[in-house]
Amino acid sequence: MDLRYSPAEEQFRTGLRAWLADLLPTLGPKPDPDDWPGRRAYDTAWQRLLAEAGYAGVDWPVEGGGRGASPVEQLIYLEELERAHTPYVGVNFVGLLHAGPTIVAEGTPEQRARYLPPILRGDEVWCQGFSEPDAGSDLASLRTTAVRDGDDYVVNGSKIWTSHAEVADFCELLVRTGPHETKHRGISWLIMPMDAPGIEIRPLRTIAGSTEFAELFLDGVRVPVANRVGEENDGWRVTMVTLSFERGTAFVGELLQSMELLHSLRQVNARRVADGGPDLTVAVGRLGAELDALWALTRRNVSQAARTGVPGIGGSVFKLAFSELRQRLGELGTELAGRAALVWDELDGLPVSASAGGPGNGVLVDTWVNGFSRTIAAGTSQIQRNIVAERILGLPKG
Amino acid sequence: MDFELTSEQVALAELVRAIVAGRFGLERLRRHEGTPNVVEPDDWAALGEAGVFSLTLPEADGGVGLGLADAAVVFTELGRGLVPGPLVASHQAGALTGVADLAGAADGTTVVGSIRRPGPGAGDPPLVMVEHLESLDALVVVDPAGLALVDPGALDADDATRPLDPLTPMARVRALPPGEPIADAEGAATWVRDEQILTGALCAGIAAATCDLAVNYAKGRQQFGRPIGSFQAIKHLCADMLVRAEVARAAVEAAAVTVDQPEVGDPLRAAAGGALLAAEAAVANAESCIQVHGGMGFTWEVPVHLYLMRARVLASSLGPAPQLAAEVAARY
Numbered sequence: 001m002d003l004r005y006s007p008a009e010e011q012f013r014t015g016l017r018a019w020l021a022d023l024l025p026t027l028g029p030k031p032d033p034d035d036w037p038g039r040r041a042y043d044t045a046w047q048r049l050l051a052e053a054g055y056a057g058v059d060w061p062v063e064g065g066g067r068g069a070s071p072v073e074q075l076i077y078l079e080e081l082e083r084a085h086t087p088y089v090g091v092n093f094v095g096l097l098h099a100g101p102t103i104v105a106e107g108t109p110e111q112r113a114r115y116l117p118p119i120l121r122g123d124e125v126w127c128q129g130f131s132e133p134d135a136g137s138d139l140a141s142l143r144t145t146a147v148r149d150g151d152d153y154v155v156n157g158s159k160i161w162t163s164h165a166e167v168a169d170f171c172e173l174l175v176r177t178g179p180h181e182t183k184h185r186g187i188s189w190l191i192m193p194m195d196a197p198g199i200e201i202r203p204l205r206t207i208a209g210s211t212e213f214a215e216l217f218l219d220g221v222r223v224p225v226a227n228r229v230g231e232e233n234d235g236w237r238v239t240m241v242t243l244s245f246e247r248g249t250a251f252v253g254e255l256l257q258s259m260e261l262l263h264s265l266r267q268v269n270a271r272r273v274a275d276g277g278p279d280l281t282v283a284v285g286r287l288g289a290e291l292d293a294l295w296a297l298t299r300r301n302v303s304q305a306a307r308t309g310v311p312g313i314g315g316s317v318f319k320l321a322f323s324e325l326r327q328r329l330g331e332l333g334t335e336l337a338g339r340a341a342l343v344w345d346e347l348d349g350l351p352v353s354a355s356a357g358g359p360g361n362g363v364l365v366d367t368w369v370n371g372f373s374r375t376i377a378a379g380t381s382q383i384q385r386n387i388v389a390e391r392i393l394g395l396p397k398g
Numbered sequence: 399m400d401f402e403l404t405s406e407q408v409a410l411a412e413l414v415r416a417i418v419a420g421r422f423g424l425e426r427l428r429r430h431e432g433t434p435n436v437v438e439p440d441d442w443a444a445l446g447e448a449g450v451f452s453l454t455l456p457e458a459d460g461g462v463g464l465g466l467a468d469a470a471v472v473f474t475e476l477g478r479g480l481v482p483g484p485l486v487a488s489h490q491a492g493a494l495t496g497v498a499d500l501a502g503a504a505d506g507t508t509v510v511g512s513i514r515r516p517g518p519g520a521g522d523p524p525l526v527m528v529e530h531l532e533s534l535d536a537l538v539v540v541d542p543a544g545l546a547l548v549d550p551g552a553l554d555a556d557d558a559t560r561p562l563d564p565l566t567p568m569a570r571v572r573a574l575p576p577g578e579p580i581a582d583a584e585g586a587a588t589w590v591r592d593e594q595i596l597t598g599a600l601c602a603g604i605a606a607a608t609c610d611l612a613v614n615y616a617k618g619r620q621q622f623g624r625p626i627g628s629f630q631a632i633k634h635l636c637a638d639m640l641v642r643a644e645v646a647r648a649a650v651e652a653a654a655v656t657v658d659q660p661e662v663g664d665p666l667r668a669a670a671g672g673a674l675l676a677a678e679a680a681v682a683n684a685e686s687c688i689q690v691h692g693g694m695g696f697t698w699e700v701p702v703h704l705y706l707m708r709a710r711v712l713a714s715s716l717g718p719a720p721q722l723a724a725e726v727a728a729r730y
Contacts, residue, residue, distance in 0.1 A: 289671030
C-alpha cells in the first residue's frame with residue numbers, strides 16, 4: 001500500500017496546476033443558475049479551453065480523441081480542478097461522461113468521427129433519455145418504442161430526468177425495439193437529434209427550485225437507423241459497457257468539496273462556541289473521520305481500476321456511504337446556521353455568513369436540500385444495497 | 399500511488415490466517431472461557447516467533463523491519479480470528495527496546511499489557527479495569543504526560559468472575575501506582591497513535607469476520623421455503639455491514655500508511671478517525687450479525703456473541719468515541 005505519487009504523476013499535477021493558475025483569473029463571471037443559454041455558453045467555453053490545452057476527455061482512450069490518462073492521473077486531474085475551484089463540467093456532463101465513452105466503445109468509425117470531436121471541443125451538448133415515468137429503478141421495463149420505417153425509427157413515448165434537455169443538441173436515447181416482455185433484451189441505444197420534429201420539452205422543477213431537469217414527450221420522432229449505436233435489441237449491454245469507464249472517480253469533486261465545507265463548518269462552530277453557543281465538535285469530527293475514510297476508499301477503488309482495468313466492486317459501497325454522509329453534512333450545516341437555514345437568501349452578520357469566512361447560509365440550505373437527491377439519483381440506496389448484497393456478497397436474488 | 403495490498407502483504411495476511419487457523423481455532427480458544435488465564439505462554443511465544451510483536455522493529459534490533467501498514471494487515475487477521483490477549487500492547491512494548499523489563503516483549507516471551515491512566519470523571523477512587531492481568535509479566539500505564547511501567551504481580555486487584563468477553567479476563571485494580579517512567583509525552587503520543595491504528599485493525603477484522611458470518615448464515619438458513627438471504631430486509635443488513643467493514647478497513651490502512659509515509663497526510667488525524675470508525679463498525683456489525691442469526695445468535699453455543707463482546711472490549715480500550723471524534727475535529 002503506497003499513497004505517494006510517482007514523479008511522472010507529480011509532474012502531471014504540477015503542469016495542470018500551473019495551467020489552471022494562469023487561466024482561472026481570466027474567466028468571466030458565472031451565469032445565473034436559471035439562464036440556460038448563458039450556462040451552455042459558459043460551460044462549453046470552459047470545455048473548449050480544456051480541449052485546447054489537451055485536458056479534454058482526460059480519461060477517454062487516445063483512439064477516441066482523449067488523453068488516455070491512467071486512473072491515477074484521472075484522480076489527480078479531478079482533485080486539482082476541484083481544489084482550484086474551476087467551473088464544473090456542467091452541460092458537458094452527459095457527453096463527456098456517458099454518451100461519448102459509449103460511442104468510443106460501441107460506435108462505428110463514422111459515428112466516432114461525427115460525434116466525438118464536438119463533445120471534446122464543447123461544440124455539442126448531449127442529454128440523457130433513459131428513465132421514464134414508469135421505468136425508474138426498473139429501467140429495463142422502459143416503454144418508449146422505436147418502430148422501423150424505412151431508414152428511420154419512429155419513436156413514441158416519454159422520458160424523465162433529462163438534464164440540460166433545453167440546450168442539448170443530441171440525446172442518448174434508450175428505446176424498446178423488441179416486445180415489452182423481452183425487458184432488457186429488447187432495448188436499443190439511439191442518438192436522437194434534439195431538433196427533430198415531435199420532441200416536446202417540459203422543464204421539471206426540483207425541490208431545490210432548480211431547473212436542470214426536464215421531461216421529454218416524443219411523438220412520432222424520426223431517428224435514422226444509422227444513429228443506432230450497437231446492434232438492435234443490444235442497447236442494454238451497450239449501456240452497461242459504459243459503466244466500465246467508471247474508475248471509482250465519480251464523486252471526487254463532491255467529496256473534496258465536502259471536506260472543504262466541513263473545514264469551514266468547524267470554524268463556524270468554533271466561533272459559535274466562543275460566543276457561548278452549543279458545541280458540535282463531536283459531530284464535526286465524526287463527519288471528518290468518515291470523509292477521510294471515503295477519500296481513502298476512493299484511492300483504493302482507483303488503485304483497483306489501475307491494476308485490473310475494470311472498476312472495482314467499491315463503487316456501490318462508496319456511493320452508499322457517501323450519499324448518506326452528504327445528507328448528514330447538510331443536516332450539520334443547517335443546524336449550525338440555525339434560523340438562517342429557513343431562507344435561501346444569503347444573510348450577512350452571522351457566524352455562517354460568507355463575509356465572516358463561512359460557507360454562507362444559502363450554501364448550507366442548498367447542501368441540505370440537494371442531499372435528498374443523492375440517495376435517489378444514479379441508483380437509489382435501496383437498489384445499491386441489492387447490488388452490493390447480490391453482486392458482491394453473493395446473496396441469492398429474491 | 400497504489401492503495402491496494404502488495405503481493406507481500408497478501409502473503410503476510412495468508413500466513414497469519416494459517417497460524418490463526420492452526421493454533422487459535424475457536425473451539426480450542428473457547429476451552430479457556432471464563433478462566434483468568436486465557437493467554438497460554440506457548441501460544442504467545444509462537445506469535446512472537448512468527449514476528450507478530452516485532453513487525454515494525456528494525457531488523458538491526460532483531461525485528462521484522464516492516465512498516466505499520468504491514469502490521470495493520472497482520473492485526474486485521476488477528477482480529478478476524480478473535481485471537482485473545484494483549485496483542486497491541488505487546489507489539490507496542492516490543493518497539494521500546496531501551497527498557498530492560500520489556501526485553502522479551504518482541505519475541506513473545508514476555509506478555510505485556512497496558513492501561514490508560516484514568517482521567518477526570520472516572521470516579522474517586524477511579525475505576526481501573528485491567529485486561530488479562532493474571533497473564534501479564536509487565537503492565538504499561540499510558541498517560542498523556544508519558545508512559546510508566548508497573549509490576550502487575552504487585553497490584554491489589556480482584557478478578558472479575560464474569561467478564562463480558564469470556565476470552566478477555568478483567569481485573570479491578572484498587573490503586574494504580576505511578577510506576578517507573580519509561581517514555582515522555584512524545585513517546586506516549588506515539589504509543590496512543592499506533593495503539594489506535596492496530597486496535598482499529600483488530601476491529602476492522604471483526605467487522606469483516608461478522609459480515610462474512612452473517613452472509614454465510616443468510617445463504618444457508620431456509621425459511622418460507624427459501625434462503626433468508628434472498629429477502630431484501632436481510633440483504634440490506636448485510637450490505638450495510640460490508641459498507642462499514644470496507645470503509646473502516648480503508649480508514650485504518652490509510653492511517654497506517656500515513657504513519658509510514660507522513661508526507662501524504664496527518665497521521666494523528668487519520669489514526670483517531672480510523673479507530674473511531676473501526677470500533678463502531680466492529681460493534682455495529684457484530685450486533686447485526688446476531689440479528690441475522692436470529693434465535694441462534696442469542697445462544698452461548700453459536701460464537702457470534704464473542705465477536706460483539708470483543709468489539710466492546712477493544713472499543714473501550716480506545717477511550718470514549720466522542721473524544722476520538724474531537725481529536726479528528728481539532729485537526730480538520
